[in-house]
Amino acid sequence: MDAFEYVAPRTLDEAYAAMSNGKTTALLAGGTDVIVQLRENRRHADQVLDVKHIPELMALKITADGGLSIGAAVPCAVIYENAEIAAKFPAVIDSASLIGGIQIQGRASLGGNVCNASPAADSIPSLIAQDTRLVIGSKSGTRELPIEEFFAGPGKNNLQPGELLIQLKIPAPKPRSGAFFNRFIPRNEMDIAVVNAGARIQLADDGETIADAKVAIGAVAPTPLVVPAAAQALIGKPANEETFAAAGEASAAAATPIADMRGSVAQRKHLAKVLTVRALRGALERAKENS
């Protein structure tokens, strides 16, 4: 690790100013990715900019329209300890409560998880399935984009120089809808997903037909993956095992994993199917509770 300066701006403007002072900057939210990367010389920075003192990035609220707005640096533990959020956005909690362990969750943020852009990140498929939008800021203002357009490759996001992530916005859950996230790890904690999957479904008035659906899978491609073919296999069909199995097959087909120390190609494609089906079962249960 090389020596660096530490700066902790109090406002977005201070942050933008510090980000354009010509130094290589590493943003620090919970630090559970970036500190490890700096220490292991996988990344170098002249300055580390701590975003945890910027109010917008630490704000967490359910908005007037019933949506959820999560400041980019809010720690996972703060999210899952909020009972109202836990009740209304259980799929967010699925992710927030399994990233790392308790100590990590006291620091780790969803913004950091998203910006770190790991193909195996445990919040991303769940956030994609819930149609999350990202609010990105820079000196010249803010822009919004759907989360699935944010990723450029393993560890690479589409932020431009001078930009930072301010907020994640999740729309209000529709009636008769539910979302669910799950992952597979060889151990029961402290592990990186071999594959993960998030799903959201909305049931039609009849309570049986799937009116809308979205499936996203992780650790099976250079970036987390939306699986439109899985949604197609679901929409208009009855919410049952046969339908879910077809969606699972679509996930397996969409997966283009690598083989490494964490898993083989065949295993990952198979798990993409299994976890998609399990995510859909969980989503269905929640959709029924939400009717």
Added chain:
Amino acid sequence: MTTVERPDYKIIGTSPIRPDGAEKVTGAARYAADFKPAGLLYGAILRSPHAHARVIKIDTSEAAKMPGVMAVATHTDLPAAADKVEAIGESAVNLKELSSNILAHDKVLYHGHAVAAVAARSHFEAEAAARAIKVEYELLPPVLDVRDAMREDAPLLDENRHTKVMGGQTSDKPSNIASHNRFEDGDVEKALAESDHVVDREYRTRMVHQGYIEPHSSTAMWNSDDTIQIYTSTQGAFGVRSLTSQVLAVPLSSIRVTPLEIGGGFGGKTVIYLDPVAAVLSRKTGKPVKISMNRTDVFEATGPTSGSYIHIKLGIKDGKIHAVDATMAYEAGAFPGSPVGAGAMTMLSPYDVPNFRLNAYDVVVNKPKVAAYRAPGAPAAAFAIEQAIDEACKALKLDVLNFRDSNSSREGVKMVNGVAHPRIGAEETVQAALASDHWKSPIEGPNRGRGVASGFWFNAGMQSSVIAGVNPDGTVNLIEGSTDIGGTRASLAMQLAETLQIPFEDVRPVVADTDSIPHNDVTGGSRVTFATGLATYEAGMNIRKQMAERAAKLWNCSEDDVDYIDGELHCKKDSTKTLTFKEMAAQQARTGGPITGSASLVARGAGGAFATHIVDVEVDPETGKVEILRYTAVQDVGTAIHRAYVEGQIQGGVVQGIGWALNEEYFYDEEGHLRNSSFLDYRMPTTLDVPYIETIVVEVPNPGHPYGVRGVGEVPIVPPLAAIANAIEDATGHRFTELPISPRRVVEELNQLS
């Protein structure tokens, strides 16, 4: 369960709080990396990015100019070491090879092999400078798998290595097979031919690491009078002293090694890596130099245990093991010295086997040189034989535990090395397993299964010394040289308290440095509570004798008329004359001065340890994940000195075995790069991955120890690999003969994926 009437012990068998507990719990205890003398410099090591390469040139000129850098060292700073073998506890090491493992000479032999070192004013400056050292390599093809390495046309790690065979001969052609040994008795061919059933299978295990929490760290001070002080994390301070003196070619007595608290070793801290390098950098700078490994260094460049290939033919006749024909090849890593011999010698020990032929090969590969790991060699051997037995029992519809009972080894049965077992508890552990609540409770439900396996470990004796000094207030300082890795301060203090019949809290154990106590062999081989315990007992008896002599003088009677009962001296002839231990202690000054008992010995008669384990698993066929539902470990411990620590040792061994069975493995890519050198990707079990491990402590006292002690620390890691594989077979109908039985392997097999 006890097999003989247990003496009426006061302290033995209880579970007092460890003397070193408060310091460790509060964080006050000092570990090697905490040691910071004034003027300390920090060392860093440059390691090979290649698995196999010739070192053409090392250019340290840029590094030497980097900020903060005080010295640079390469192998040219180490004197040429003798080509001779030195014993270190349960294993042995060739000094020349040790020296080239510490800093590579003309070749690097594994990814992570140390090449050069730097000392700088800060750790980060040292790291940066190490990265600035330029090394020119000529790449050579790596050999990673034990069977590939044995092929005639395999690339050679050392062109001058020939296979040593029993009887002192060597092969004509150079080879990666460092040695080939054979254990044989009876007529195996005939016995297999006449067997009712023969299991013929191959088994494979992968290289695994002990996974101790504390990375290696050493600080050396080379003083201007050429004395050297070393503060380090080790299982054997005397081993560090002797190996370092030979690698540096300095007199043994010029080195003083202070062992600091140790955060785990399991055999991996019986060798040296950093100490001579820190010493050389200290000599060059005149300052103390500390080198600490990080987790990646520990995985890449310390000693894990061997990956193995074992081929077994097991013949059963009339419900008895009739013949075993086995070929066993173990990876030694970069230099010879795998525990294949111990694997062969332990494999059949739980049983009475009339005909056997075991061929054992020690094979070098481009991976780190292995070191001892808890019962070195035995778990892989048990993984093979205990599965073969399970398979045979299932084929012949025999109960797996009853079969083990009726084939059990016992006193008088010879091991494969020709040595007959003394009184052992092999049958007793199997019988206790048969009687256990676990065995008697049914296992029900889909995808669930139960497995059992047995195991054996020799345990070691070797050299120990202690000094016990009585304080005027009646407490006793117990000075020992066995580093305390598993609670031995407590287990030794308990034995002294029992011998002197004084309260446990009145014994103050201290682990001394190498200048302050005579020689002690390593803390390894489950030997300390046994061997240093024996020395402690003798020192205690020695104190009792001196006290009796002094009482006799005070009382004007003969020494034979003084009894030592319940920590009190009594005059047989005059019941009014008594002295408590404390009163006698207070009289030391006027009865002849301080009373000191000491003992130095080579302990013989380390009783072997046997274990039988039962495990229930549930397998998720969709993901391949195996959950351990229930685990019971039955073990003959001789006499449990500190009951809770005995149970802790058993539970710890089982947990390491669970990790080895299910997830742990050194994962190399084709070029020989270690790809999982972190606890994230080298998956040891967490607390959430293991159930409470139930223990059944069987006590068949070891006749070789006054309190019946047997080593307990190692054998619990022997049965789990096979027990779990057997349980998974029971649950799924699939037999997994290759470790780890990871979710990947299981899901691929159950779903026929690849």
